[in-house]
Amino acid sequence: MKLELMSILFPKSIDMEGIGTSKSHDAITASDVQTILSYKKLKEEEVNLILAKYFDDNSARTWLLKYIKSRTLEQSEVFISEQAVNPNFILTFEEHSSLAMCLWLETLLHACPTCNGVGIIKLSGYITNGIIKCEDCVAGVYVWSDKVRQRISGLNKDKYEKAKSFYNQIIDDINDIETNALEKIQ
Numbered sequence: 001m002k003l004e005l006m007s008i009l010f011p012k013s014i015d016m017e018g019i020g021t022s023k024s025h026d027a028i029t030a031s032d033v034q035t036i037l038s039y040k041k042l043k044e045e046e047v048n049l050i051l052a053k054y055f056d057d058n059s060a061r062t063w064l065l066k067y068i069k070s071r072t073l074e075q076s077e078v079f080i081s082e083q084a085v086n087p088n089f090i091l092t093f094e095e096h097s098s099l100a101m102c103l104w105l106e107t108l109l110h111a112c113p114t115c116n117g118v119g120i121i122k123l124s125g126y127i128t129n130g131i132i133k134c135e136d137c138v139a140g141v142y143v144w145s146d147k148v149r150q151r152i153s154g155l156n157k158d159k160y161e162k163a164k165s166f167y168n169q170i171i172d173d174i175n176d177i178e179t180n181a182l183e184k185i186q
């Protein structure tokens with residue numbers, strides 16, 4: 001995906017053969033990408049999401065965490081608004097923060113950390129020597145199940161069940177930002 005984006009954004013300057021050898025696109029910085037994305041009339045949130053997701057840009061990733069926290073705060077005891085998606089459940093300050101962290105990771109983390117995005121795990125030992133399929137992902141892409149989200153967010157089962165629709169709403173909104181951004185880039 002990053003390579004596709006790079007070749008769309010920098011059709012002439014990119015040396016496709018050099019990619020992965022570290023000599024090629026060192027010269028292209030996040031700020032170059034940002035400039036091109038602004039030419040394409042992407043909004044600030046769209047630019048930041050693309051930079052955070054596909055260009056590992058730290059300040060864009062910080063922006064994304066702040067955006068997500070502002071959303072989870074809407075449902076917290078600190079600031080429970082009339083527009084709350086689900087007024088029947090309220091997050092404590094700590095829960096809002098850890099739910100935001102989980103959402104942030106889900107947005108950014110695609111390669112499975114268990115198998116390093118390979119999809120298989122090599123076992124060593126006299127009896128178990130061999131290769132098994134990784135159970136946390138599909139072909140290296142991490143599977144964000146309810147179980148994983150609940151574990152990472154640290155919410156108890158009851159609270160997580162109540163948080164689900166709210167959580168999915170934020171994921172959908174982030175996906176919408178990305179879809180709009182990619183449509184402008186194509």
Ligand SMILES: [Zn+2]
Nearest residue numbers: 112115134137
């Ligand atoms: Zn895996």
